[in-house]
Amino acid sequence: MQPIVGFGVAKVLDSGHSNFKKGDLVWGRTGWEEYSLITDLQNLFKIQNTKVPLSYYIGILGMPGLTAYAGFYEVCSPKKGEHVFISAASGAVGQLVGQFAKLLGCYVVGSAGSNEKVDLLKSKFKFDEAFNYKEEPDLDAALKRYFPKGIDIYFENVGGKMLDAVLLNMRAHGRISGCGMISQYNLDEPEGVHNLMHMIYKRVRIEGFVVFDYYHLYPKFLEFVLPHIAEGEIVYVEDIAEGLESGPAALIGLFSGLNVGKQVVLVAHE
Secondary structure: OOOOEEEEEEEOOOOOOOOOOOOOEEEEEEEOOOOOOOOOOOOOEEOOOOOOOHHHHHOOOOHHHHHHHHHHHHHHOOOOOOEEEEOOOOOOOHHHHHHHHHHHOOEEEEEEOOHHHHHHHHHOOOOOEEEEHHHOOOHHHHHHHHOOOOEEEEEEOOOHHHHHHHHHHEEEEEEEEEOOOOOOOOOOOOOOOOOOHHHHHOOOEEEEOOHHHHHHHHHHHHHHHHHHHHOOOOOOOEEEEEOHHHHHHHHHHHOOOOOOOEEEEEOOOO
């Protein structure tokens, strides 16, 4: 039986590779276990800056951070003043996309699944507006309320009914960055999308992406984000579960929105 694999932070105990030595701190794909044998070194990164919490390297300074950076800047080609909508906006990626957009001078609205998360988006992450999608029986009407002139950029994390409603509200030449569709992952029959003709009418570009295609930008990303963290211009929220045994419940909770921020499982303090 093989352990579940995910992104983790680890200390090198022994190495047969010249790029890594005993005592190095690394982040990359590891097993859900206390000790891992890592043979795929292509996607293993050495941690150089330890002035931030190490957990940041599976969040803001790791895969989610680079996902937000590439999906927003590279895929969406944003411009100052544009109207940006982010679904699942309080999650590991969404909270960063919103802050990147605010740094650029965009108008930013996010959706989330609880009033607590909505308050977090507006108070901590400085979104202009946010709403609880569970309290909106008509998503099209909700989006028209927050975007009376339409949406330029949609950062897609949810899919399904939300994507359908967004298509009705995109502006001409808008961009949709397809990062994830968490509402669809566990359905026996995925929901269809019915408003795709609006992609044609409005000349909307929809592009899916995976972060692995942008790993070459990781040094550039660190140069961008570390000063903003140091100045307090970008903040990050983590939901930390203690102990490897808490991992399964933490994973299942993601699909019902129990986590607030990036879900992290703390396996060991050292």
